[in-house]
Amino acid sequence: MSPPAILDLGQLQRVANFLGFGGPPKSQPTVRVGMLGASQVATYAMIWPARRVPTAEVVAVAARDGDRAREYAKQHGIPRSYGSYEALLADPDVDAVYVGLPNGLHGQWARAALKAGKHVLCEKPFTANEEEAREVHALARSRGLVCREAFHYREHPLMDHLRGLLLAAPSPSPGAAGTVHGNGGNGNGNGLLGRLQSVDVAVLIPKWVFGGANIRFQETLAGGAAMDAGCYCLHAIRSLVGGSPEVESATAVMAPKSQVVDAAMTGTLRWRDGGNAGVRASFRASLQHDGPFPVNTIDVRGDRGHLHCSNFIMPVFGNVVRLTTTAVPAGAEAGAGSSGKTTTTVTRVYGSGESTYYYQLSRFARDVGTVKEATERGDAGSLFAASSILSDDATDSIANMRLIDAVYVAAGLAPRLPSAKAVKLQQQVDKAAVQ
Numbered sequence: 426m427s428p429p430a431i432l433d434l435g436q437l438q439r440v441a442n443f444l445g446f447g448g449p450p451k452s453q454p455t456v457r458v459g460m461l462g463a464s465q466v467a468t469y470a471m472i473w474p475a476r477r478v479p480t481a482e483v484v485a486v487a488a489r490d491g492d493r494a495r496e497y498a499k500q501h502g503i504p505r506s507y508g509s510y511e512a513l514l515a516d517p518d519v520d521a522v523y524v525g526l527p528n529g530l531h532g533q534w535a536r537a538a539l540k541a542g543k544h545v546l547c548e549k550p551f552t553a554n555e556e557e558a559r560e561v562h563a564l565a566r567s568r569g570l571v572c573r574e575a576f577h578y579r580e581h582p583l584m585d586h587l588r589g590l591l592l593a594a595p596s597p598s599p600g601a602a603g604t605v606h607g608n609g610g611n612g613n614g615n616g617l618l619g620r621l622q623s624v625d626v627a628v629l630i631p632k633w634v635f636g637g638a639n640i641r642f643q644e645t646l647a648g649g650a651a652m653d654a655g656c657y658c659l660h661a662i663r664s665l666v667g668g669s670p671e672v673e674s675a676t677a678v679m680a681p682k683s684q685v686v687d688a689a690m691t692g693t694l695r696w697r698d699g700g701n702a703g704v705r706a707s708f709r710a711s712l713q714h715d716g717p718f719p720v721n722t723i724d725v726r727g728d729r730g731h732l733h734c735s736n737f738i739m740p741v742f743g744n745v746v747r748l749t750t751t752a753v754p755a756g757a758e759a760g761a762g763s764s765g766k767t768t769t770t771v772t773r774v775y776g777s778g779e780s781t782y783y784y785q786l787s788r789f790a791r792d793v794g795t796v797k798e799a800t801e802r803g804d805a806g807s808l809f810a811a812s813s814i815l816s817d818d819a820t821d822s823i824a825n826m827r828l829i830d831a832v833y834v835a836a837g838l839a840p841r842l843p844s845a846k847a848v849k850l851q852q853q854v855d856k857a858a859v860q
């Protein structure tokens with residue numbers, strides 16, 4: 426019998442890791458990070474992990490209000506603070522910038538950081554829409570700088586574990602035909618789960634978490650549930666199954682008094698060669714059905730099994746991977762639908778016990794190091810490695826923003842606009858209304 430959670434020393438250690446306790450000494454950090462925004466997310470996504478990642482260091486923070494920036498820097502032991510984002514970007518000791526701002530400002534400040542010669546780690550969703558994502562990545566490529574969307578969850582060993590299960594061959598009984606690997610690529614493989622039928626990803630946040638004034642409900646800050654929670658769903662679907670699913674349908678529940686911002690979004694995606702995916706993103710999760718706390722789950726169903734994962738976004742606080750498969754009986758073809766013995770296993774994946782943000786920052790620092798080295802050495806091998814980093818980031822973020830746009834269009838709404846454009850549009854609408 427496992428001890429009750431309160432006595433789980435492993436869990437206490439993982440929480441301590443999340444909070445940044447016990448970091449190793451800094452030798453020579455590869456990346457010195459400046460943060461735009463003196464925010465709460467910057468604390469757990471950047472400051473705390475940086476205490477444990479030897480190759481990264483937070484050296485500066487900027488806020489729109491200089492006093493607040495100073496106070497925040499003092500509280501978190503950050504050496505320098507700035508009263509404007511521009512001032513931080515002019516700091517030659519900053520190698521990379523963390524953009525932890527509202528969605529509608531991501532593109533504007535990622536571009537400004539790249540123009541100032543800084544590598545960028547930008548919060549999700551990457552930009553307001555696909556067009557803006559393409560612009561930002563074109564700039565990153567032309568400057569030879571890393572520009573990554575902060576999908577921290579993808580770097581945790583839990584995701585590798587899930588991908589590994591989906592790619593694993595079934596273990597057929599002796600004499601059974603068909604040990605074909607697959608289920609990646611086009612969602613039509615023949616792995617442990619058999620032929621892919623559906624993938625459902627849900628990120629459900631109850632009403633009490635975000636009030637109406639939150640950035641997530643602001644039209645001019647590219648708000649919306651599909652942007653905030655839906656971006657994880659679409660990303661997880663793409664990461665686990667791959668291929669190029671198309672959005673078939675979507676339905677939005679609008680935020681009170683808004684014709685633009687969705688408080689919840691459901692959608693269906695389909696792969697051309699079979700299988701479909703469901704997205705559920707909400708800021709209004711129902712207490713009755715989903716409980717009082719945020720919920721995030723992945724369910725992959727094939728004709729031979731079901732893979733369920735809960736808490737893929739914050740696995741350090743506890744996660745569950747439940748795999749139910751039906752064995753292929755001797756003599757039957759794998760994936761043929763004939764039924765055998767059903768087995769269920771439950772696993773929890775913690776890797777080395779670090780948070781998703783730790784894994785994210787470690788990889789970011791490593792990749793910035795690789796790109797810096799390529800710039801210095803200029804040999805074909807290192808340039809190829811750097812180029813792959815840049816193009817993988819671009820492909821991934823652009824594809825995700827493309828799907829988010831498509832979800833909005835399918836729901837009868839317009840893709841989001843960068844803040845500068847949204848403000849201009851709102852001014853025109855206001856002007857027209859008084860005329």
Ligand SMILES: NC(=O)C1=CN([C@@H]2O[C@H](COP(=O)(O)OP(=O)(O)OC[C@H]3O[C@@H](n4cnc5c(N)ncnc54)[C@H](OP(=O)(O)O)[C@@H]3O)[C@@H](O)[C@H]2O)C=CC1
Pocket residue numbers: 461462463464465466467470487488489490525526527528530548549550575577640653
């Ligand atoms: N990876 C993760 O786990 C998480 C990611 N996020 C992402 O981070 C981003 C920020 O979200 P969140 O931290 O909740 O947002 P906040 O409302 O806390 O805002 C973050 C910062 O944005 C700055 N800001 C700049 N312009 C504006 C403006 N016009 N209105 C409001 N704030 C402004 C503020 O910085 P200043 O200090 O200069 O005033 C503020 O500190 C979002 O893109 C969200 O998706 C959010 C939570 C978790």
Ligand SMILES: O=C1OC[C@@H](O)[C@H](O)[C@H]1O
Pocket residue numbers: 630653654738
């Ligand atoms: O991790 C998260 O959970 C809650 C969301 O609203 C937030 O933006 C996100 O990144």
